Amino acid sequence: MDNHDIGPNTLLIDPSLPAEARRRLIRRIYGPTNPVARALGNALFPPRPWWDAGDPDVDRFIRPSSLDASCLRLLVRAQQAIGIILGSKVHADSQLGHAAGEKALREHEWQIATALLKGTRLSASSYSPSVSGVM
Numbered sequence: 001m002d003n004h005d006i007g008p009n010t011l012l013i014d015p016s017l018p019a020e021a022r023r024r025l026i027r028r029i030y031g032p033t034n035p036v037a038r039a040l041g042n043a044l045f046p047p048r049p050w051w052d053a054g055d056p057d058v059d060r061f062i063r064p065s066s067l068d069a070s071c072l073r074l075l076v077r078a079q080q081a082i083g084i085i086l087g088s089k090v091h092a093d094s095q096l097g098h099a100a101g102e103k104a105l106r107e108h109e110w111q112i113a114t115a116l117l118k119g120t121r122l123s124a125s126s127y128s129p130s131v132s133g134v135m
Contacts, residue, residue: 005028009059012062012113015106025057062113078112 010027013022040072064072090096 010064012064012110014060015103015110017060025060029061064113064115066120067086067113067116068120071120075113075116078109082106082109 011026013025018027064075066077085091085096085100085105086102088096091100
């Protein structure tokens with residue numbers, strides 16, 4: 001599973017994980033390999049909620065649906081920018097150098113997504129509706 005497409009059920013997986021660890025994590029989230037699920041995509045087969053706060057892999061992936069609306073918009077914009085760079089002729093011709101390589105861009109994407117998740121969590125935790133009573 002790549003981080004190339006974005007949607008409410010698309011996983012972003014820490015790009016620093018080795019390929020085999022990424023595959024194991026995906027199998028843990030989605031269960032056994034299912035060609036029908038792969039063919040139809042995540043929309044019909046959303047990830048199973050197997051994780052909890054104590055799971056060692058809980059910080060290794062982000063579901064964009066866990067972001068609030070404004071953070072999700074920012075993530076989509078960042079991914080669109082990455083897609084434009086990766087699809088450009090100058091990238092294909094290797095004119096951008098190492099700084100705009102796919103590995104570096106995916107790491108930036110992950111850093112942006114984790115920062116946006118923290119922002120979403122802070123926003124949610126700071127919102128506490130006050131109940132005013134009659135004095």
